[in-house]
Amino acid sequence: MRIERIELRKILLPYVTMFETSGWRETGSHAIIVRMEADGIVAWGESPTGESPFYNEENQKTGWVILQDYLVPMLLQTDLSSAWDVTPALARVRGNRMAKAGLEFTVWDLFARREKRSLASLLGGTRERVEVGVSVGIQKDIPTLLEVVGGYLDEGYTRIKLKIKPGWDIEPTRAVREAWPDLRLQVDANSIYHLSDAEHLAELDPFNLLLVEQPLAHDDIFDHAKLKPMLRSPLCLDESIVSPEHARWAIEMNACDIINIKPSRIGGLGDAIKIHDMAQAAGMPVWHGGMLETGIGRAVNVALASLPNFTLPGDISANDRYFKRDIVKNPFAINADSTLTVPTGIGHGAIVDEDYLDDVTLERWEIGA
Numbered sequence: 438m439r440i441e442r443i444e445l446r447k448i449l450l451p452y453v454t455m456f457e458t459s460g461w462r463e464t465g466s467h468a469i470i471v472r473m474e475a476d477g478i479v480a481w482g483e484s485p486t487g488e489s490p491f492y493n494e495e496n497q498k499t500g501w502v503i504l505q506d507y508l509v510p511m512l513l514q515t516d517l518s519s520a521w522d523v524t525p526a527l528a529r530v531r532g533n534r535m536a537k538a539g540l541e542f543t544v545w546d547l548f549a550r551r552e553k554r555s556l557a558s559l560l561g562g563t564r565e566r567v568e569v570g571v572s573v574g575i576q577k578d579i580p581t582l583l584e585v586v587g588g589y590l591d592e593g594y595t596r597i598k599l600k601i602k603p604g605w606d607i608e609p610t611r612a613v614r615e616a617w618p619d620l621r622l623q624v625d626a627n628s629i630y631h632l633s634d635a636e637h638l639a640e641l642d643p644f645n646l647l648l649v650e651q652p653l654a655h656d657d658i659f660d661h662a663k664l665k666p667m668l669r670s671p672l673c674l675d676e677s678i679v680s681p682e683h684a685r686w687a688i689e690m691n692a693c694d695i696i697n698i699k700p701s702r703i704g705g706l707g708d709a710i711k712i713h714d715m716a717q718a719a720g721m722p723v724w725h726g727g728m729l730e731t732g733i734g735r736a737v738n739v740a741l742a743s744l745p746n747f748t749l750p751g752d753i754s755a756n757d758r759y760f761k762r763d764i765v766k767n768p769f770a771i772n773a774d775s776t777l778t779v780p781t782g783i784g785h786g787a788i789v790d791e792d793y794l795d796d797v798t799l800e801r802w803e804i805g806a
């Protein structure tokens with residue numbers, strides 16, 4: 438199959454509340470939305486880029502340039518027999534995985550639609566519902582944090598992740614644990630600590646956390662392997678695992694107990710499945726992370742999270758946790774058992790609200806084969 442037409446859009450879609458991590462703040466989605474046409478089929482995808490390159494090296498502007506100058510032309514020249522052909526076709530471009538992922542997701546949606554199957558079934562999904570939680574950003578004080586967490590629990594979420602940083606780590610985690618002794622609780626440092634902080638991080642040990650996510654540098658595996666035996670909390674890698682090779686290194690070096698899989702960080706669903714399978718073979722659980730995606734990327738994430746080794750709840754909250762109005766007509770709602778229902782229709786299942794998408798589009802670019 439040849440792709441006949443590709444359209445890219447830079448968007449700005451405001452979040453319901455500002456999201457703050459150890460290294461940046463975001464007030465809205467700066468994603469790149471992808472639309473493709475082939476064989477009379479229209480498919481949609483998303484590169485969940487941010488405003489600034491503070492999570493990884495990419496942002497909306499770098500994605501915009503690399504897609505137009507390299508990735509889109511390379512994809513238009515490729516004859517695709519399945520979505521697995523996208524990653525090798527773009528491999529000559531180093532890194533830029535989030536930009537690549539937007540194209541790869543869209544091609545998966547295209548093939549699923551062509552085969553009149555759901556994306557989840559095409560990926561090998563086995564669950565009808567996926568367990569999810571909420572990632573709670575850094576708050577101004579502990580009373581506010583307890584109120585925010587309580588609000589999400591009232592909505593039906595049963596797993597909470599707290600963003601932590603030096604000065605906002607042990608005490609907020611203790612406060613949430615004391616308020617809800619049985620809550621499934623985990624923390625995410627987004628690469629802000631150093632190996633010399635090991636004793637400090639061990640102060641999280643008593644709080645019975647599901648995991649501590651990415652305490653050390655965004656590109657580190659070596660020091661995480663040294664840190665792991667110094668903590669009782671299970672150690673999880675996010676930023677560091679950008680490819681199946683990186684996952685293999687982490688597993689062979691015993692650098693983590695758990696892997697957070699975000700297909701956008703890894704450059705696509707194909708390599709995400711490879712990591713899922715490799716971790717499963719090694720007896721290591723994985724869970725599905727999030728990048729505050731719009732309803733398009735969210736539907737892709739839900740489909741992937743339906744694979745069997747996603748055994749911990751994902752950072753895939755319902756659309757209304759992020760947006761007052763999303764760019765899809767069929768947002769997910771949280772079920773009473775803290776799950777989202779995996780779409781069974783054709784493709785990823787998100788129905789794009791093209792009028793509202795037009796309203797939030799900053800720039801549009803289109804090219805034919």
Ligand code: OSB
Pocket residue numbers: 492571572625627675726727728729730752753754
């Ligand atoms: O590190 O998991 C992260 C959001 C943006 C960038 C990085 C991360 C996050 C989150 C939010 O934690 C996950 C979500 O709800 O989408």
Ligand code: MG
Pocket residue numbers: 625627650651675676697726
């Ligand atoms: Mg993370």
